[in-house]
Amino acid sequence: MEMDILSSAFLSALLVIVLIDLVLAGDNALVIGLVARHLPKDTQRKVIFWGTFAAVAVRAVMAIGVVWLLKIPGFLVVGGVALIWIARKLLDPQEGGGGDHKVAAAQTLGAAIRTVVIADAVMGIDNVLAIGGAAHGSMLLIVLGLLISVPIIVWGSQLVIRLVERWPAVVLLGGAVLAWTAYGMIVQEPLLKSWLSAHPTAKPILITAIFAISLAPWYSVHLQPKHKPLVVLLPALLLWLLAFEAAEDIWHFEVDYLEANSMRDYAIQAARWFGWLPFALAYLAWRGRVTQQTATAQR
Amino acid sequence: MLLAHHARKNPVRDTSRSGQLFVACVVVMMLLSIFSETWELATLEAEFLASDVTLEFLASLGLRHWSLLELILAAGGLAIALSAMATVGVLLLKAMTPTDRRRAGKVPIETSRTS
Numbered sequence: 001m002e003m004d005i006l007s008s009a010f011l012s013a014l015l016v017i018v019l020i021d022l023v024l025a026g027d028n029a030l031v032i033g034l035v036a037r038h039l040p041k042d043t044q045r046k047v048i049f050w051g052t053f054a055a056v057a058v059r060a061v062m063a064i065g066v067v068w069l070l071k072i073p074g075f076l077v078v079g080g081v082a083l084i085w086i087a088r089k090l091l092d093p094q095e096g097g098g099g100d101h102k103v104a105a106a107q108t109l110g111a112a113i114r115t116v117v118i119a120d121a122v123m124g125i126d127n128v129l130a131i132g133g134a135a136h137g138s139m140l141l142i143v144l145g146l147l148i149s150v151p152i153i154v155w156g157s158q159l160v161i162r163l164v165e166r167w168p169a170v171v172l173l174g175g176a177v178l179a180w181t182a183y184g185m186i187v188q189e190p191l192l193k194s195w196l197s198a199h200p201t202a203k204p205i206l207i208t209a210i211f212a213i214s215l216a217p218w219y220s221v222h223l224q225p226k227h228k229p230l231v232v233l234l235p236a237l238l239l240w241l242l243a244f245e246a247a248e249d250i251w252h253f254e255v256d257y258l259e260a261n262s263m264r265d266y267a268i269q270a271a272r273w274f275g276w277l278p279f280a281l282a283y284l285a286w287r288g289r290v291t292q293q294t295a296t297a298q299r
Numbered sequence: 300m301l302l303a304h305h306a307r308k309n310p311v312r313d314t315s316r317s318g319q320l321f322v323a324c325v326v327v328m329m330l331l332s333i334f335s336e337t338w339e340l341a342t343l344e345a346e347f348l349a350s351d352v353t354l355e356f357l358a359s360l361g362l363r364h365w366s367l368l369e370l371i372l373a374a375g376g377l378a379i380a381l382s383a384m385a386t387v388g389v390l391l392l393k394a395m396t397p398t399d400r401r402r403a404g405k406v407p408i409e410t411s412r413t414s
Contacts, residue, residue, distance in 0.1 A: 012366035169318025176322055180329055180367065200337045207333045211326055222319065238330075 010141070016134040016177055017145040022163065023090060023174030024127040025149040035115045043109050051116035056150055058121050059128055063142055066132035076189040079129055083182035084210055086126045091175040091218035130178060133185040172218060179214040183207050201246040208238045229287055233280055240276045244268075320381065324374035332365055 032051045039047060069075050127149060135141035164171055187196060187203060196202055212235035220231045365373070 008366040008368055012368040015368055015371070167318065169315065169322055172318065172322045173325065176326055176329070177367070183333075204330070204334050204337050207330060211330070215326070 010138075013134055013136060013138070013141050014144060016181060017131055017141060018148055019170075019174050019177050020127065020130040020134060020181070021145065021149045021152055023171055023178075024086075024130060025124075025152045032116055035112050035119070039107075039109070039112060043112075046109055047112040047116065050113050051120075054113065054117045055120040055124070056146075058117060059124050059146060059149065062121070062124060062128040063132065063146055066128050067135075067137070067139075067142060070132055070137075070185075073191050074189070076133075076185045077192065079133055080182040080185035080189075082126075083130055083133060083178055083185065084214055086130065087175045087178035087182065087214040088217060090171065090178065091215060130181060134181045136184075136188075172215075175214055175218065176211070179210050182214075183210050199246070199249055201242060201249050205239060205242045205246065208235055208242065211235070225291075229284055232283065236283075237276055237280070240279075241272065244272045317378070317382065321375060321378045324378040324381070325371055328365075328370040328374045328377065332370060 032048055035047065035051075066079075070079055131142060131145035131149075135145065183206060186192070186206065216231050216235075220228055223231065
């Protein structure tokens with residue numbers, strides 16, 4: 001599906017792809033540095049050249065493969081779920097912590113190039129999958145996405161590191177955009193389209209769950225302790241309210257709080273707007289008890 | 300994502316409050332866009348839903364037609380507006396909080412015992 005080049009849809013998709021490339025591409029440069037660190041200087045230059053060439057070639061082949069795969073019914077959902085997991089891993093503060101990355105330094109040119117190709121094939125899957133999902137079938141966007149990732153692969157690792165250090169929110173924004181892309185992929189799945197049209201409330205429930213799963217690890221670490229319960233309470237409240245909308249869709253009853261005129265109507269509205277309170281209080285009480293026990297155990 | 304984690308291992312600084320607020324606004328705008336799309340469709344399908352004020356408001360926002368670029372720009376505007384409101388609110392609170400009249404202009408008297 002080709003879009004007009006200057007349309008807002010095209011520019012938005014391009015923005016998504018640039019963000020995805022910034023947060024997910026560039027691993028190749030890091031891998032090359034780690035693999036070739038014990039090799040002689042002239043061999044390192046060959047590893048950099050051939051490793052980069054192989055990285056670009058592997059990504060181009062994978063991009064063609066992803067575009068073909070996403071046309072198979074069901075694979076858009078698989079790709080979307082994979083993107084949700086990638087977004088969560090990107091924002092998980094536990095990920096990537098600790099000592100050196102587990103990439104063994106190579107001793108020969110052949111071993112170095114082989115390690116780089118395999119590592120990049122594995123680590124480039126998330127980048128290629130995200131670009132394939134964000135491109136909405138547009139070959140031009142896929143090609144642009146690959147072209148944008150090439151300079152990042154070749155020269156941009158230091159730039160990416162400096163960008164992330166200067167504006168750490170770029171990674172958080174990248175995670176949110178990945179979650180949004182994942183939602184877009186899942187709702188475009190041909191197998192689900194008719195069901196989603198018949199049950200429109202499923203879309204808000206889906207996007208709420210996707211954002212909660214992807215962004216919760218990050219916010220649970222970076223919020224102040226008194227605000228951390230919001231990581232659970234806010235999505236839960238939204239899902240509670242949406243569940244009533246879904247129940248109205250499924251059981252075909254409609255209760256408008258302005259038109260409620262029977263005890264049943266009032267009870268449903270009371271449950272909708274206040275029924276979440278006991279669960280929220282129970283969660284806060286349980287959390288307080290756990291926090292106290294943890295603090296006591298640490299003392 | 301190895302590079303992003305590598306950069307975050309020893310960050311020069313953590314994500315700023317304004318950065319967090321901006322991304323939170325982006326998420327809110329994305330959610331409003333989906334909600335607006337859903338209830339616009341529902342309003343078209345079932346007229347009896349049109350009496351719900353909240354759903355009418357969401358549908359009238361027209362956010363379902365916004366692309367990601369427009370949502371991000373709107374989120375930036377929302378974040379700036381919220382920051383400005385918070386600043387004005389704090390200033391107003393400070394201005395409205397009366398100073399303790401008993402303490403104004405008073406100098407502590409030091410009593411010294413001289414023999």
